[in-house]
Amino acid sequence: MKKDIQDYILRTPWLRKAIELDLIMLENQLPYFIFTELFDFILKKQPENQGNMNIPPYLSKHWKESESHDFFIRITCEFFIDYYRNGKATIKKPGEVELQQLNEIKHFTDLVRQFMCPDSGYPPDPHVKIKCLYTAKQLDRAGVNFVPSDDHSLADIHRTKVTYNCFCIGWKYLKLKVPKLKVEDDTECLMRNVMALEQCLYPCEAHICNYISLLDQLINTAEDVELLVEKDVVQNFLGSNDAVANLFNKICDQIAETSFCYGTL
Structure with a gap:
């Protein structure tokens, strides 16, 4: 105690x-x-x-x-x-x-x-470059279901396809299992230090830089943050959804990435 x-x-x-x-x-x-x-x-x-x-x-x-x-x-x-x-x-x-x-x-x-770092390793593919992806709000409208996870490392993100049958009609939707992220006052400092380490020592295995880049793609506006908070994927202790959006929109500045470990995701 x-x-x-x-x-x-x-x-x-x-x-x-x-x-x-x-x-x-x-x-x-x-x-x-x-x-x-x-x-x-x-x-x-x-x-x-x-x-x-x-x-x-x-x-x-x-x-x-x-x-x-x-x-x-x-x-x-x-x-x-x-x-x-x-x-x-x-x-x-x-x-x-x-x-x-x-x-x-x-x-x-x-x-x-x-x-x-993700448990499964996610070997980065040097041929897969970061490209403009859809935001969390856009994916939600398209039927992607964000699900919080407590039992995986922070960067360990998984997807599963779920088939739902009703009245003899079947359709599929995508479930994205994302570990919970607690955004606090010290989150930016923590992430920047780990990202700086990867830039120096792990340029070809920059899992955390890739993870932050993925979040940067998912989060463009306060509405994206609001959605992830509602889904319990993000816990916002900064108070403002705009503050979280601004954090992830700027944290990847000056970060050079040679590969993207979430290419298949």
Whole structure:
């Protein structure tokens, strides 16, 4: 419980949030291996006879290095849990494959990007370029049904065709399953830092840049935002639908993309 947390930062929500965002800023990053080596150094310096020194069991020097690294990535993930599927899922016990992938992160910004990237991978097609698509309002009028999703990563968008039979007449409509996006005051800062990282290190796997480009296509006006809010796909904490529309209409400025991972979508 919050009242049982002794650390001042962790039990002060506004302070924790401010530090959390500060640790995601791309210019503030240190290589992740520095933290793991510091953590190993602390473990090795623990005394043999701990007695009543109130040292947590996870700082025991008897731990293997691999176990300490697994523990450190778990507590790192827990600190940034709000960015893992919008904080809906737990990552206290990730599988071996997931642990291996997370242990290969470069820094905290890279970790948050991993949380956002689609589960299925969506290999980008270098031959598919971003083109002018339809807006959310236009797709809604054409029969596309936007459905919110809680159990996927932020950029994991799926579509399914549904056949509906009534009075021996059948017709099809498209269902687009979109993970919920919470748009807050710090959303632009978060997205810009992750997008800047992709521009530098992942130009051919720019999943988040592609995701934001897709939203930019879906959202042109406040009416598009209003529709996505009504469908519970977007949670607007900025207050104004115009503010959300302006955010997505400008956030892709100066972003260069060589491929589009939602080409088949």
